Amino acid sequence: MQPITQTWPADLAARYRALGYWRGETFADLLRTRAAAHPARIAITAGARSWSYGDLLIRSERLAAGLLARGLRPGDRVLVQMGNVPEFFQTSFALFLAGMIPVFTLPAHRRTELEHLAARSEAAAIVTEARIAGFDHAAQAHALAADLPALRHVIVAETGAALTGDASGLTHAEHAPSAPPSALPASRPASVAFLQISGGSTGLSKLIPRTHDDYIYTLRESARICGLDAQAVYLAVLPVAHNFTMSSPGCFGALYAGGRVVLAPTPAPEPCLRLIAQEGVTIAALVPPLALKWLDTAERLREAGRLPDLSCLRVVQVGGAKFLPASARRVTPVLGCTLQQVFGMAEGLVNYTRLDDAPDLITETQGRPISPDDEIRVVDDADRPVAPGTPGHLLTRGPYTIRAYHAEPAANARSFTADGFYRTGDIVQELPSGHLVVQGRATDHINRAGEKISAEEIENHLIAHPAVLDAVVVSVPDPHLGERSCAFVLPRPEAETPPDAPALRRFMRGRDIAAFKIPDEIRVVTTLDTTAVGKISRRDLRAALARDAALV
Secondary structure, eight states: OOOOOOOOOHHHHHHHHHTTSOOSOOHHHHHHHHHHHOTTSEEEEETTEEEEHHHHHHHHHHHHHHHHHTTOOTTOEEEEEOOSSHHHHHHHHHHHHTTOEEEEOOTTOOHHHHHHHHHHHTOSEEEEESEETTEEHHHHHHHHHHHOTTOOEEEEEOTTSOEEOOTTTOOOGGGSOOOOGGGSOOOOTTSEEEEEEOOOSSSSOOEEEEEHHHHHHHHHHHHHHTTOOTTOEEEEOSOTTSHHHHHSSHHHHHHHTTOEEEEOSOOOHHHHHHHHHHHTOOEEEEOHHHHHHHHHHHHHHHHTTOOOOOTTOOEEEEESSOOOHHHHTTHHHHHSSEEEEEEEOTTSOEEEOOTTSOHHHHHHOOOEESOTTOEEEEEOTTSOBOOTTOOEEEEEEOTTSOSOOTTOHHHHHHHBOTTSOEEEEEEEEEOTTSOEEEEEESSSEEEETTEEEEHHHHHHHHHTSTTEEEEEEEEEEETTTEEEEEEEEEEOTTOSSOOOHHHHHHHHHTTOOOGGGSOSEEEEOSOOOBOTTSOBOHHHHHHHHHHHHHHO
8 A cells, every 4th residue: 555645844844843833733632632621512513413522522432443343444545425414523533533544525426536536545445425415325335345345344324323334344333342542543743634635637636645733733723813712603514525614714623613513404595594593603614606695695585574693693704716806895795794715725725814804805805825834936837936916827835735646746746846836726916915816727627616627537528428539628707606617529520420418418427427527518519729739729719708608
């Protein structure tokens, strides 16, 4: 098994420790410390269910012991595919306590993505729910394990009940043997705590190793910047496995602060607005399309005299994609709270507008970095620094930005400079205040409602159709999604019946990929324009789409 590591140069690591960014904490320490300090305080609420910090620790330790008793070992990698349920946190902390490495996947992922992630991480197990949003995840996990001998364990969580299994080696969480904390392995703070997935500008997602030291630093500072304390109530609306929902400050940031996480069963505006009033929610995080729906719904409910009392809500965060200033200016008048814009990436760098920033900075920028030691470079195509205030490619390094993807030498050569700066793929303008204004993406990468999609991956799926000769997928601005995807498809000349858009969508659904990757628009064309050197001109295709959109 290939080791999973994440290493900073010795001089920088020493600096980060000396400055107190890295304090030698682990996720196991985090939960044990909070449970010892206030065991009866509620940590997680999901409908009628509430777990205290003490409950969460006991459940997590029991499951950790059960996983070890059934043959999994410290250092094993475990795919986690779960929705917004308390068992997600039980599973995550159990894996931390057992010294195993969670690989966080999304509920929307299907066989294609899971098989890639299992193989790349060399996963020994998968933990999932029986069904999420009506899809049979248990059957998918069993089918995956049947074809991947290394995936030895399938663990299925029935929401609201015990983890269940059968004679094939599944774990019964609630009946697993208990173990005292001293019997569970200790993790090193500098070791990799878990693997996240990249948005991926080419091909399938890469694996992002995050250490206890670096990630807990972001939780601590994010909680401080966002004003979280033990009275904070964080509403998890977006998928909990997203980096934004996990750590900015997210669910883990709220738990670090000793606050409470409320899990929304649906992101729909009206139920969420009622939940805010019922649970005393103080902070919620949204992507721009969802924020627009909340704003429109809140205005409609207010006009009808049915808007719940939102006086408890202090902050609404918007991130995952650029939030247009005209929309940003609506948040405070409509919801009565402070807007906080968030711009970040699972690879590391996170920027926030501060709660006391001037209104123009809050509505017109995407914030400034968490850390004084977040180094920012804005460069031209040749990596030369641009003039101050000029848009350019964003490069960064710092105490919580990775230095390499796991097992991706070619991608690492492309994505990191020789001196360790990560090439984010974003075009930004840096203001004198240090705030960043995101201009767009420099790569063939689509940011659809916060979901990062590789154009190359989707093209490969389309070209697999026997009647397709070539395909190009590009982004086009969208007022609701931020960006939507459009595929230009060139049929094979010999094809008797060129495929149409519905047929291509059916074909892609049959390839077991996440639904958000199926193009929003498909255009069957007779030619694909090329540049002077024979390459397909994505820029011209995007420009044509933008012109079309402007005419609508």
